[in-house]
Every structure is written in C-alpha cells, then in structure tokens.
Amino acid sequence: MNNVLYTLFAISICLLLGKLANSLFSALPASLYGMIIYAIFLQINWFSADKIVNTNQWFIKHMGVCLVPAGMGIINHFKLIQQHGIALVVIIFSSTFILLTLIGYLSERFLITPAHHIADTKAQNKPKSGVN
Amino acid sequence: MLSTFITNSPLLASIIITLITIATYQLAAACQQKWQYIWLNPMLFTISILVPLLLLTNINYEQYSESTQLLNWLLEPAIVALGLPLYQQFKQIRFYWQAMIAILVFGIIVVISVSFVLSMWLIKAPDIAIALSLKSVTTPIGITLTNQLFGDSSITTFAILIAGLFGALLGPQWLSFLGINSAKAQGLAIGSASHVIGTAVLVRKSAEHGAYSSVALILSAVLTALISPWLIPLLQQFYH
Numbered sequence: 191m192n193n194v195l196y197t198l199f200a201i202s203i204c205l206l207l208g209k210l211a212n213s214l215f216s217a218l219p220a221s222l223y224g225m226i227i228y229a230i231f232l233q234i235n236w237f238s239a240d241k242i243v244n245t246n247q248w249f250i251k252h253m254g255v256c257l258v259p260a261g262m263g264i265i266n267h268f269k270l271i272q273q274h275g276i277a278l279v280v281i282i283f284s285s286t287f288i289l290l291t292l293i294g295y296l297s298e299r300f301l302i303t304p305a306h307h308i309a310d311t312k313a314q315n316k317p318k319s320g321v322n
Numbered sequence: 323m324l325s326t327f328i329t330n331s332p333l334l335a336s337i338i339i340t341l342i343t344i345a346t347y348q349l350a351a352a353c354q355q356k357w358q359y360i361w362l363n364p365m366l367f368t369i370s371i372l373v374p375l376l377l378l379t380n381i382n383y384e385q386y387s388e389s390t391q392l393l394n395w396l397l398e399p400a401i402v403a404l405g406l407p408l409y410q411q412f413k414q415i416r417f418y419w420q421a422m423i424a425i426l427v428f429g430i431i432v433v434i435s436v437s438f439v440l441s442m443w444l445i446k447a448p449d450i451a452i453a454l455s456l457k458s459v460t461t462p463i464g465i466t467l468t469n470q471l472f473g474d475s476s477i478t479t480f481a482i483l484i485a486g487l488f489g490a491l492l493g494p495q496w497l498s499f500l501g502i503n504s505a506k507a508q509g510l511a512i513g514s515a516s517h518v519i520g521t522a523v524l525v526r527k528s529a530e531h532g533a534y535s536s537v538a539l540i541l542s543a544v545l546t547a548l549i550s551p552w553l554i555p556l557l558q559q560f561y562h
Contacts, residue, residue: 198399201402218548219470221397221401221466224398224405225401225544229405229409232409233409233412239406250400250407253462255343255347255393256394256397256400257397257479258368259394260461261479261480262372262373262386263383263387263474263476263479264373265376265476270447270450278454279484280440280444281440282437282481283488285458286457286488286489290489290515290516291500291511293429293538294502294508294510295500297425297511300425301418301422301425
C-alpha cells in the first residue's frame, strides 16, 4: 500500500511539473512532459524505480480501459464508415506498411552497433563460454 | 427512459456506466489472457459490446462520455506512467540514439504526409485526415495530440487499433519476407508502426525485440508530438 501511494505521489508530482512546463513552452502536451520528467527523475534516482515498478506496471497493464470512452465516439460516425469504410482501411493499411518497411529497412542498414560495444559484450560473454 | 435517469441522477448513472465499462473490459482482458488471440483486443471488444448497448438503451455519446469522465481523467497520469518503460530503455538507446531519432523522424514525416494526403484525396475531410495522420502512436498520446489539433479523436482511436492489429498480425512476416531479420530493425519498425499492440506480440519472439519495440513506441510518440503541430498545419495549407 505504501508503494502504491508513493507511486501515485510520484506520478502526480511529475504531471504537475508537466503542466507547468506546458504552460511555459507549449511544444508538447502536459502529459508527455510529465512522462519525460518522470523518466528523468527515475534515472537520477529522485524516485526509486524498485518502489514504483509494481504499481506502475499494473497501471500500464490496465490503461486500455481509460481509452474506451474516447473510442466510443465512433458511435457518431456510422455514416462515415458506410461511405468511406474501404478508403479508411486502405489508408491505414498502406501507410502502416510504408512505415514498417521504411523504419525496418533504414534500421537494418544504418543502426550498426559500435565496435567497442561488441567488444564489451564479447568480454562479458567469455567467462560463460569458458564454463561450457 | 434511461436518458431521463441519467439527467435526474447523474452521479449514480455515472457510477453504473463506469462500472459496466470496467466490467466488460475486464471480461475481455480475461478472455484474451486465456486464448491469447491478438484480435481479441480488450478495447475493441469492449467498444463493440457497448456500442449496441448504447444504441439499444438510447443513451447518446455525450451522455456516455460525461458519465465516464472519471476514466478520461486517468488518461493523463497513465501517459506519465509510460515514463517507466522509457527509463528502463535508456541503456538500450545510448549507443545509437542519434541515428535512431533521425530514422524515426524521417519515418514519422513520411507517414503523416502519406496518410494526410491520401485521406484528403479519398475522404476530403480535414478532421478525419488529422485523425488518420496520427494513427501510428500509442492510443493515449494519439488522442491527446488529435484533440490538440482539432481532429476527431474517436477516429484516431479506431485507426490506431486497426494499425496496431495489422502490424501485429502481418508485420513480423512481412519484415522477414523483406529480409529484415535483426531484433533491432524488427523491433523499431513494429514499435513505431504498431505501438503497444505490436510490441505485445513481438515480445514473444525475444526480450530484445520487445525492448527495441518499446523504445520505438515511446520515442515515436514524443517525436510525433513535436513534429505534428507544425507539419499538419503545413499540409493543411495546400488544401485551402
């Protein structure tokens, strides 16, 4: 229970700071500022990741239910779906596959692990293979 | 009859409607947990049960959305909670964050432009075009961004679900068919195109696939939030 309150406190503080950041520079929505601030506070250990992890995972796991009301708006769009249903699917399908292909191809081609990192992993793996 | 009940005792109605929504969602989540079908998405399932229910009981969308205000309020803290996976992936990104961001920025600009132009061409409605342009990010952020740009967020929600399902069901095979097999490339591609739904499927392949996929889903959400407020108005100018 303590950790639940701790997590809610941490999230609320970050959301509050996010609102503040958004009112100063409106480049990102308040909640996204909050998310980045939250990640930074965890990284610099202002909030303990061990304490928040369980409640936070639970929160993420059940987040979908908060999105149902937004999706229910579809009820006002039956006419649009009747008229343009196929167009909607074509647009979503084609743009999703363009994005998949583009990012997949570019990452395969250009994201190369730096040599020193490969050396690091090899060094870490060596004792293990030695045992075998 | 039910509509008058909602106007007469809004609090009680709100509690009941919210409970029904949560219960349906839980049922769907339990079914998905049991059978592991990707298309048995709890959100999609809940919406397809509740829509006929609302039509049957003559409750309109405005009444429903007022009654479920509580769930809407939780959207912002839920987005903040996504900071945890971002923090957990910091290590993963540190070697090539510049290249990764460059690739994602390029991908996002292309996908927003393609979706916007196609929608304006085929459907000719700016609010729908905005909604469809923002369909590659995770749902809570997609909704927030669409509202910010005065698009129609219910269309975004649906488009996001469909994009997620396409990518999750066909994405990995499609990438392997193209010869793109590394965990890094598959993870980034699926995460940026099919967000959480794609990530949930890809994580079964390996933890590394899942890690890259969640990096991509969060980074692309942040980058889309930065890019869309100037790119979409720019695209809109061509149609005035």
